[in-house]
Amino acid sequence: xxxxxxxxxxxxxxxxxxxxxxxxxxxxxxxxxxxxxxxxxxxxxxxxxxxxxxxxxxxxxxxxxxxxxxxxxxxxxxxxxxxxxxxxxxxxxxxxxxxxxxxxxxxxxxxxxxxxxxxxxxxxxxxxxxxxxxxxxxxxxxxxxxxxxxxxxxxxxxxxxxxxxxxxxxxxxxxxxxxxxxxxxxxxxxxxxxxxxxxxxxxxxxxxxxxxxxxxxxxxxxxxxxxxxxxxxxxxxxxxxxxxxxxxxxxxxxxxxxxxxxxxxxxxxxxxxxxxxxxxxxxxxxxxxxxx
Amino acid sequence: xxxxxxxxxxxxxxxxxxxxxxxxxxxxxxxxxxxxxxxxxxxxxxxxxxxxxxxxxxxxxxxxxxxxxxxxxxxxxxxxxxxxxxxxxxxxxxxxxxxxxxxxxxxxxxxxxxxxxxxxxxxxxxxxxxxxxxxxxxxxxxxxxxxxxxxxxxxxxxxxxxxxxxxxxxxxxxxxxxxxxxxxxxxxxxxxxxxxxxxxxxxxxxxxxxxxxxxxxxxxxxxxxxxxxxxxxxxxxxxxxx
Numbered sequence: 296x297x298x299x300x301x302x303x304x305x306x307x308x309x310x311x312x313x314x315x316x317x318x319x320x321x322x323x324x325x326x327x328x329x330x331x332x333x334x335x336x337x338x339x340x341x342x343x344x345x346x347x348x349x350x351x352x353x354x355x356x357x358x359x360x361x362x363x364x365x366x367x368x369x370x371x372x373x374x375x376x377x378x379x380x381x382x383x384x385x386x387x388x389x390x391x392x393x394x395x396x397x398x399x400x401x402x403x404x405x406x407x408x409x410x411x412x413x414x415x416x417x418x419x420x421x422x423x424x425x426x427x428x429x430x431x432x433x434x435x436x437x438x439x440x441x442x443x444x445x446x447x448x449x450x451x452x453x454x455x456x457x458x459x460x461x462x463x464x465x466x467x468x469x470x471x472x473x474x475x476x477x478x479x480x481x482x483x484x485x486x487x488x489x490x491x492x493x494x495x496x497x498x499x500x501x502x503x504x505x506x507x508x509x510x511x512x513x514x515x516x517x518x519x520x521x522x523x524x525x526x527x528x529x530x531x532x533x534x535x536x537x538x539x540x541x542x543x544x545x546x547x548x549x550x551x552x553x554x555x556x557x558x559x560x561x562x563x564x565x566x567x568x569x570x571x572x573x574x575x576x577x578x579x580x581x582x583x584x585x586x587x
Numbered sequence: 588x589x590x591x592x593x594x595x596x597x598x599x600x601x602x603x604x605x606x607x608x609x610x611x612x613x614x615x616x617x618x619x620x621x622x623x624x625x626x627x628x629x630x631x632x633x634x635x636x637x638x639x640x641x642x643x644x645x646x647x648x649x650x651x652x653x654x655x656x657x658x659x660x661x662x663x664x665x666x667x668x669x670x671x672x673x674x675x676x677x678x679x680x681x682x683x684x685x686x687x688x689x690x691x692x693x694x695x696x697x698x699x700x701x702x703x704x705x706x707x708x709x710x711x712x713x714x715x716x717x718x719x720x721x722x723x724x725x726x727x728x729x730x731x732x733x734x735x736x737x738x739x740x741x742x743x744x745x746x747x748x749x750x751x752x753x754x755x756x757x758x759x760x761x762x763x764x765x766x767x768x769x770x771x772x773x774x775x776x777x778x779x780x781x782x783x784x785x786x787x788x789x790x791x792x793x794x795x796x797x798x799x800x801x802x803x804x805x806x807x808x809x810x811x812x813x814x815x816x817x818x819x820x821x822x823x824x825x826x827x828x829x
Binding site (some may be wrong): 388460463464466467470471473474475476477478479480481482483 | 600639641660661662666671673677678679680681682686689690691693694723738742802
């Protein structure tokens with residue numbers, strides 16, 4: 296029994312981190328209809344923002360969390376203005392963003408690889424190697440902190456979206472862009488800010504990832520499939536759905552890893568993506584796609 | 588009386604496609620109900636979209652209170668006082684009725700004033716008060732239309748443009764929609780109505796505009812438009828004219 300609880304706890308902690316990794320991707324798709332394949336590569340960029348100060352000066356990665364969030368949000372604004380804004384009125388915008396973000400992912404990977412090589416890195420503050428013991432059950436503090444901070448950030452985002460004036464404009468734009476415009480919402484501004492928040496979240500996720508997983512520039516290819524499975528299961532554009540999907544799949548993956556084999560753990564996400572697209576392509580909270 | 592809005596020979600279409608509006612012209616006087624009629628494909632809805640900025644105008648001018656508003660974004664035009672309720676009602680399906688009403692007052696900076704106006708509108712439309720916590724997407728078609736129209740009252744615009752508010756609604760509900768429109772008119776709001784049921788629309792209106800193939804064929808007092816034999820023959824069906 297304690298073994299099951301142990302696996303459940305590890306799955307939930309991992310789910311917290313994946314929630315944050317997927318939340319930005321979901322927000323950007325929900326508001327902008329941008330399928331951001333570059334999201335995980337930007338998470339890795341965020342991880343490097345935490346890594347180097349830790350490596351060079353021993354700066355705690357958590358101290359770098361707001362810094363990485365702001366830097367990546369600023370990069371988000373730049374990226375949006377340079378790459379996406381001019382195509383925003385294209386009838387095939389979503390399809391084009393797949394190609395554009397694929398290119399961005401390649402560029403980010405190439406740039407990070409060129410600067411930092413493809414050596415595996417990890418930040419190792421003391422808490423990343425410690426654990427809390429409750430009887431027979433241990434909770435790795437690194438994963439615990441990352442999970443708690445992720446949920447705190449997502450909760451703050453949810454409160455912002457629900458109760459602030461601009462947050463309501465973002466929600467409205469997600470649900471009906473034309474209607475939002477007709478009520479006085481500057482949807483272009485909402486788009487830029489949402490994209491910046493999304494990439495800022497990638498930066499924050501990167502900092503947490505830096506002490507939970509080993510990372511290197513090409514790692515994003517593995518993560519994009521994982522994140523897409525979360526976003527698709529949750530329902531494209533639904534942040535709540537993405538968070539629930541992250542917890543569900545992470546727990547399943549933890550059990551698969553514990554009882555079937557660690558190599559099959561990641562396969563859980565890929566298999567889930569395949570099954571969801573076949574059985575319920577709209578996911579848990581998404582709109583049913585039109586067939587016509 | 589000075590025109591509130593003037594549409595001068597506008598040419599507009601979707602993307603790079605052919606022009607749907609090909610020289611449409613109309614004048615809008617303050618405080619009156621204007622009904623735009625015409626056969627399918629005449630460009631009625633397109634005209635409203637062009638006025639509110641949802642569709643780029645290729646040529647011509649839309650002048651509102653003496654200012655050319657071509658090229659402004661829909662949110663900028665809305666802030667100037669022109670509200671638009673499109674056919675598809677433009678609600679936020681996953682927001683509650685109250686949240687939808689609050690979004691109706693998005694441009695109001697004063698939160699207390701916004702809440703006061705939301706309460707005021709809910710008092711006026713009891714069905715909205717009753718269903719204030721319900722998600723808009725789960726309401727009936729008539730209730731959604733009531734919400735979409737009532738929502739425009741939050742900011743008290745100068746002009747409300749309604750694109751076929753009766754579309755797909757039962758006759759009893761259609762009457763309720765026209766009652767709401769009449770409330771708007773009584774409050775001094777200028778109404779531009781596109782209505783497929785031309786007779787019903789013109790009977791509610793002060794001014795009629797007849798469009799065909801993107802051009803204005805005729806405009807004048809609604810009673811005259813309704814009585815004009817050519818118009819009856821062409822757009823209303825002569826045997827239907829009562």
